[in-house]
Amino acid sequence: MKLALEDEGWAVNEAETGEDAITSFRRSPTDVVLIDIMLPGIDGFEVCRSIRRDSDVPIIMVTARADTHDVVAGLEAGADDYMTKPLQPKELSARIRALLRRARPAQPGNARLRFGDLEIVPQEGTVSRDGRPVHLTKTEFRLLVELADSPGKVFSREDLLERVWGHDVFGDGRLVDVHVRRLRTKVEPDPANPRHVVTVRGLGYRLQP
Numbered sequence: 001m002k003l004a005l006e007d008e009g010w011a012v013n014e015a016e017t018g019e020d021a022i023t024s025f026r027r028s029p030t031d032v033v034l035i036d037i038m039l040p041g042i043d044g045f046e047v048c049r050s051i052r053r054d055s056d057v058p059i060i061m062v063t064a065r066a067d068t069h070d071v072v073a074g075l076e077a078g079a080d081d082y083m084t085k086p087l088q089p090k091e092l093s094a095r096i097r098a099l100l101r102r103a104r105p106a107q108p109g110n111a112r113l114r115f116g117d118l119e120i121v122p123q124e125g126t127v128s129r130d131g132r133p134v135h136l137t138k139t140e141f142r143l144l145v146e147l148a149d150s151p152g153k154v155f156s157r158e159d160l161l162e163r164v165w166g167h168d169v170f171g172d173g174r175l176v177d178v179h180v181r182r183l184r185t186k187v188e189p190d191p192a193n194p195r196h197v198v199t200v201r202g203l204g205y206r207l208q209p
Contacts, residue, residue, distance in 0.1 A: 001087060001089070001092075002014050004089035005089060005092070005093065007089070008089060008090075008093040010093070010096070013028055013030065016040065017039060017040045017041040017042075018039040018040070018041045018042035018043060018044065018046060018047045019041045019042060020041075021035070021039070021047050022047060022050050022051065025051055025055075025057075026054075030057060031057070031058075031100060032057065032058045032059075032060065032096050032099055032100060033051060033057055033058070033059045033060070034059075034060050034062060034092075035047050035048055035059060035060070035061055035062065035079070036062045036063075037061060037062065037063045037064075037070060037074060038064065044061060044062075044074070045073055045074065045077045046077075048061065048074065048077040048078050048079055049077045049078060051078070052077070052078030052137070056135075056136070056137040056138050056141075057138075058080045058081075058099040058100065058137075058138055058139065059078060059079045059080050059081075060079065060080065060081045060082065060083060060092075060095060060096070060099070061074035061075070061077075061079035061081070061082040061083075062082070062083055062084075062085065062087065063082060063083075063084055063085070064084070064085045065084065066084045068174070071172070071174055072174060072178055075174065075175065075178035075179070075182075076178060076181075076182070078137065078182075080099060080137065080138070080139040080165075081095055081099060081139075081165060081175065082172075082175075083095065094166075095166075098165060098166030099139075099165075099166075101166070102138070102139070102142050102164060102165070102166060111123065113148045113149075115148065115151065115196055115207065115208065115209065116195065116196070117129050117130045117189070118187055118196055120144060120145065120148050122145050122148075122149075125141060127141065127144065127187065129187055129189075134186050134187055135186070136183070136186060139164065139165075139179060140179060140182060140183050140186070142164050143160065143164050143176075143179055143180070143183060144183060144187065144197075144207075146160065146163050146164055147197065147205065147206065147207035148207050150207075151206075151207045151208070151209035152206060152207070152208075152209045153206055154200045154203045154204050154205070154206045155204050155205055155206065156203060156204040157173040157176045157177070157204055158173075159204065160176045160204070160205070161173070161175060161176060164176075164179075176205075180197060180199075180205055183197060184196075184197055195208060196208055
């Protein structure tokens with residue numbers, strides 16, 4: 001896979017164990033992280049959590065199975081996307097490009113977006129609640145900005161997959177659901193009873209204006 005990605009034009013740093021991966025990440029600037037769940041030493045979930053504590057770098061989790069437990073556990077650990085083996089280099093390269101493209105701050109017309117206690121500054125890539133900074137990953141931020149750019153509009157999972165992840169036919173609604181849950185834990189006073197990112201049953205999600 002390293003050789004295949006290099007053929008696609010990427011520079012690749014490789015690590016054989018989870019511990020080596022964390023050390024390598026801290027030593028070398030990295031634009032995207034690709035983590036296999038099954039690693040010698042600490043597993044991919046713990047590597048993902050460790051990286052996510054210090055960085056909002058886009059993370060793709062790799063699993064041998066597409067079962068719900070592995071996928072959701074990887075996303076809950078902080079991954080932005082996932083792929084199942086065997087990996088196809090062309091598709092993986094497309095996913096990487098999509099994550100990098102969407103990692104850049106979006107720039108809608110309004111300089112500041114306010115929704116009750118929540119303030120979003122898209123051009124600066126910042127979010128605050130009650131005047132206190134809220135740390136979001138790049139994907140969480142992009143998801144919030146997409147919703148905030150059209151307050152009150154209901155976005156289906158398919159809409160958000162295409163807008164935030166760049167997925168169409170190979171998208172998975174679990175990506176959206178888990179990221180919405182993660183987002184709510186950061187921007188909602190009571191994530192179990194959200195006032196900002198609201199579920200519209202059977203349709204999708206909207207940001208309460």
